[in-house]
Amino acid sequence: MEVEIKAEKAKIASRRLSILDENIKNSALKNMADALIKNKATILKANEIDVENAKARNISNALIDRLRLDDKRIEGMAKGLLEIVMLPDPIGNIEKMWKRPNGLRIGKMRCPIGVIGIIYESRPNVTADAAGLCLKSGNAVILRGGSDAINSNKAIAITLSKAACEKGIPEGSIQLIEDTGREEVNQMMKLNGKIDLLIPRGGAGLIQNVIKNSTIPVIETGVGNCHVYVDLSANQNMALDIIVNAKTQRPGVCNAIESVLVHKDIAKSFLPIMVKKLSDLKVEIRGCDVTTKICPDVKEAGEEDWGTEYLDLVLAVKVVNDIEDAINHIAKYSTGHSESIITENYDNAMKFLKSVDSAAVYVNASTRFTDGSEFGFGAEIGISTQKIHARGPMGLEELTSYKYVILGNGQIRK
Amino acid sequence: MEVEIKAEKAKIASRRLSILDENIKNSALKNMADALIKNKATILKANEIDVENAKARNISNALIDRLRLDDKRIEGMAKGLLEIVMLPDPIGNIEKMWKRPNGLRIGKMRCPIGVIGIIYESRPNVTADAAGLCLKSGNAVILRGGSDAINSNKAIAITLSKAACEKGIPEGSIQLIEDTGREEVNQMMKLNGKIDLLIPRGGAGLIQNVIKNSTIPVIETGVGNCHVYVDLSANQNMALDIIVNAKTQRPGVCNAIESVLVHKDIAKSFLPIMVKKLSDLKVEIRGCDVTTKICPDVKEAGEEDWGTEYLDLVLAVKVVNDIEDAINHIAKYSTGHSESIITENYDNAMKFLKSVDSAAVYVNASTRFTDGSEFGFGAEIGISTQKIHARGPMGLEELTSYKYVILGNGQIRK
The missing domain is CATH 3.40.605.10 (Aldehyde Dehydrogenase; Chain A, domain 1)
Incomplete structure (x- = not known):
């Protein structure tokens, strides 16, 4: 042959x-x-x-x-x-x-x-x-x-x-x-x-x-169900900028995010602002039951949403109890591509880096940087997961x- | 299950x-x-x-x-x-x-x-x-x-x-x-x-x-059809010591040699000494037609000998025209484990290192060193080929x- x-x-x-x-x-x-x-x-x-x-x-x-x-x-x-x-x-x-x-x-x-x-x-x-x-x-x-x-x-x-x-x-x-x-x-x-x-x-x-x-x-290579986790101590403006960038700058690529996880104690203040900003940018939000209680206009997410690589202007949002809960959610649903924690807490940053088992694990940056040229390698043949x-x-x-x-x-x- | x-x-x-x-x-x-x-x-x-x-x-x-x-x-x-x-x-x-x-x-x-x-x-x-x-x-x-x-x-x-x-x-x-x-x-x-x-x-x-x-x-892991090539300029005493070590020190392991290649212009002087020494150590030699002409007591090798991992006191011997010929023979028959050149010629040493595609490529040393502890890594789980x-x-x-x-x-x- x-x-x-x-x-x-x-x-x-x-x-x-x-x-x-x-x-x-x-x-x-x-x-x-x-x-x-x-x-x-x-x-x-x-x-x-x-x-x-x-x-x-x-x-x-x-x-x-x-x-x-x-x-x-x-x-x-x-x-x-x-x-x-x-x-x-x-x-x-x-x-x-x-x-x-x-x-x-x-x-x-x-x-x-x-x-x-x-x-x-x-x-x-x-x-x-x-x-x-x-x-x-x-x-x-x-x-x-x-x-x-x-x-x-x-x-x-x-x-x-x-x-x-x-x-x-x-x-x-x-x-x-x-x-x-x-x-x-x-x-x-x-x-x-x-x-x-x-x-x-x-x-x-x-x-x-x-x-x-x-x-x-x-x-x-390639399939990316990427997450941003907004920690209790996050700089919320930074979190907002990073989420907007990671979801909307180029939604059809593997290093764009598909889910945001938010610490329960900041959900009430953070989620309405985030939902408003993303909705203005034509992002469809699908939320967990806590999210939909806080933001009644948000559509309810189904189990399949946590595992979906939308590659589109759609975002799944889940409120988590703490960083452990976030890490466990990522371990369960991630494809091992890129995840980011937004936090001002040193211990949580270190814990996230150590415990999250993905190709690229970020603190306070957009997942969109997982790319050969952004890493300084020049052209790439693909992103291994x-x-x-x-x-x-x-x-x-x-x-x-x-x-x-x-x-x-x-x-x-x- | x-x-x-x-x-x-x-x-x-x-x-x-x-x-x-x-x-x-x-x-x-x-x-x-x-x-x-x-x-x-x-x-x-x-x-x-x-x-x-x-x-x-x-x-x-x-x-x-x-x-x-x-x-x-x-x-x-x-x-x-x-x-x-x-x-x-x-x-x-x-x-x-x-x-x-x-x-x-x-x-x-x-x-x-x-x-x-x-x-x-x-x-x-x-x-x-x-x-x-x-x-x-x-x-x-x-x-x-x-x-x-x-x-x-x-x-x-x-x-x-x-x-x-x-x-x-x-x-x-x-x-x-x-x-x-x-x-x-x-x-x-x-x-x-x-x-x-x-x-x-x-x-x-x-x-x-x-x-x-x-x-x-x-x-x-593991299968080793390893070679020593004795170059024209080799220190022949060193070559002899290395061949004896690589063949007889522990013949049943993967980093022991199975074939020796000898440059044609030193074959007449080197082979009789080598064959005598190895025969005294109970090694059975199987030689190419040039080898058997020089050493008439040596048994003739068949095509299958070049590709066999004997794991025993048996050695295949071939006379080659030059270093290119040696490199081509290794490329054809080696399992990609360990090969060594014995030479005093700098260019040939460099050419062998560059061209031989095996896990471990030696100049002037026994192949028996391909081993986690000998490399300084401690215990090993195996040798990848x-x-x-x-x-x-x-x-x-x-x-x-x-x-x-x-x-x-x-x-x-x-």
């Missing part, structure tokens, strides 16, 4: 790619950016076919918008590749080196993972982002985009792969699976030894399908492994 | 365990060590049943030896637990912390993984080692040992779990699966969300079965994840 043949080719390419000099990788990335601009017309034409097909299938306007490319979006992809050029290459870095009593020096050297498979949905720009990040981190990539975007993805992948090879990147380093059937993806998830890591990017259904079926290591290998925003370093290098002068074990 | 009920219990325990103080964990470990000694008679009695059963099934003496406990081995397990007490607790460490232009301080804090499943074969001492390492790193553990050792494992696990609980460790932190049927292990490998990581320990068959069937993240999450010897830190902790003073995203 296509995926197996391409994975074997990728494995071979990955060995050569793993030891390439940084400047070869950078000149390839620049050439890839140039090529996207040069082939803009071809890519847009291919995209037009995808958009027409989507319209014929009565796909929602929101999805068509994700699918559609224009001059600006292609320039955005090219700019993304040039930003990756600017990021330091992690490969070959030795993070630490120590000496043993027998004189051996042991160091931990960064190296690529090998072959990375990306399984994604309708945004064709993922094709360029993922290819660029994998290339810079010395990994071969196998891209498996959705059928909606297949013509766009083909045009982009051919452009990138050709431009990379022109600058000395081994053939097979960037490959797209052209057969978008389910069988290919099922087989891809079982190619242990040929693909080293799978990163699914997309909705919860896609991600769960990969986790449940893959025997290759998977990084679980699992605890194995990498957690939180995944930049270049999270696309690497390490090996121990040991320098001796004849040591043998007694 | 038993495994699902126990995994749910472990998940609940793991939340409380994750935030326990180091001194509670240490006093539990000490109590566990004491309890093993106190319950020695009970454990030995249970072990006697396993040994008798094994004899009745005509199991090999080597396996019975692995299975058998005595006073010294139980004392060894207790000592192992006390050594874990001495290791620093990684949980809560903040490895680095940086400031962003907006004033946010972002740190990377070590935290436990959650629930770790260990699937192992006949050595009952794994029960104590794994329980101790998981406890100290704040993880709940589910132990699934082989049916051969079930009575010993039950006696050890009950002893450890009771002793841990006496000192404040939550119930469910250390659990053994008592049903050793295949169905339980199959179900265990699908408990995503309840078990966070599986570590198989044992032979290649066991490990491959877990990798091929688990949808939970797995750490691949994969590239995701952890590679090489896995100590306490490799049994952890991290979370980002972010300290703000009201930052919102523009």
Whole structure:
């Protein structure tokens, strides 16, 4: 099958790619950016076919918008590749080196993972982002985009792969699976030894399908049921600003909040102000029974609201007894993405940081900062919500492994 | 089923365990060590049943030896637990912390993984080692040992779990699966969300079965087809000492070598001396056609010899054209465990370190050092031969994840 043949080719390419000099990788990335601009017309034409097909299938306007490319979006992809050029290459870095009593020096050297498979949905720009990040981190990539975007993805992948090879990147380093059937993806998830890591990017259904079926290591990304907890001692103006920012600045992304938890002793003063402000911003509030007593206009929340990632201008609100109650609620409903406590109390801040088990745990800041560039990592391939290998925003370093290098002068074990 | 009920219990325990103080964990470990000694008679009695059963099934003496406990081995397990007490607790460490232009301080804090499943074969001492390492790193553990050792494992696990609980460790932190049927292990490998990581320990068959069937993240451990490459410029006496050490000091372990590669231009001088020395030490040599021409008494190697982990006094020997040839041979046949180059040439040393893709890459030292205590990590739960999450010897830190902790003073995203 296509995926197996391409994975074997990728494995071979990955060995050569793993030891390439940084400047070869950078000149390839620049050439890839140039090529996207040069082939803009071809890519847009291919995209037009995808958009027409989507319209014929009565796909929602929101999805068509994700699918559609224009001059600006292609320039955005090219700019993304040039930003990756600017990021330091992690490969070959030795993070630490120590000496043993027998004189051996042991160091931990960064190296690529090998072959990375990306399984994604309708945004064709993922094709360029993922290819660029994998290339810079010395990994071969196998891209498996959705059928909606297949013509766009083909045009982009051919452009990138050709431009990379022109600058000395081994053939097979960037490959797209052209057969978008389910069988290919099922087989891809079982190619242990040929693909080293799978990163699914997309909705919860896609991600769960990969986790449940893959025997290759998977990084679980993205789903964010994020919380802000307003503590008894919170600066309430700060809490208000942070909640408004975390809910409304960009509601459709994974680091936006879906629930606010409020300490019971400030609920009466804080909730009416918060509800008024959010309602003015067209946020629909769904409250617990205490919330609806304090704010009678608020709709009652059901059990399912606590576990829902709305990705929309909807917010669940719950009054909690204390910080323990808040921490327990988060442990029960959170997807482990980002949570924030608003407090002026030192002990509570420390307790929240220690006890909340999410990728990013904040004190007095908006959850919207959980993002590779906001953390200072540059571009990211996704936000991991699992605890194995990498957690939180995944930049270049999270696309690497390490090996121990040991320098001796004849040591043998007694 | 038993495994699902126990995994749910472990998940609940793991939340409380994750935030326990180091001194509670240490006093539990000490109590566990004491309890093993106190319950020695009970454990030995249970072990006697396993040994008798094994004899009745005509199991090999080597396996019975692995299975058998005595006073010294139980004392060894207790000592192992006390050594874990001495290791620093990684949980809560903040490895680095940086400031962003907006004033946010972002740190990377070590935290436990959650629930770790260990699937192992006949050595009952794994029960104590794994329980101790998981406890100290704040993880709940589910132990699934082989049916051969079930009575010993039950006696050890009950002893450890009771002793841990006496000192404040939550119930469910250390659990053994008592049903050793295949169905339980199959179900265990699908408990995503309840078990966070599986570590198989044992032979290649066991490990491959877990990798091929688990949808939970797995750490691949142990199989070592390790190489020494003797470069043109090698100090030949050093090479000889290292080869003898790496092959014969303890041939049955994963970091012993199985193949020696020799540069063609020194083969005539080096091989006869090496073959003589190893033959005197009762090592059987299997050589390539060049080797057998130089040393006519050497048996000819078949293709399968290059890929075999003998775990015995057998060594495959191949003459290679140059360092590239050696690196390619290793890439083709190695299991990615440990490889060493013997050379006085700086460029070749650097090339070998860069190009060989194994967990531990040595210059001028024996591969036998790939081991948690030799690296300075203390006790290890296994040696990872994969590239995701952890590679090489896995100590306490490799049994952890991290979370980002972010300290703000009201930052919102523009």
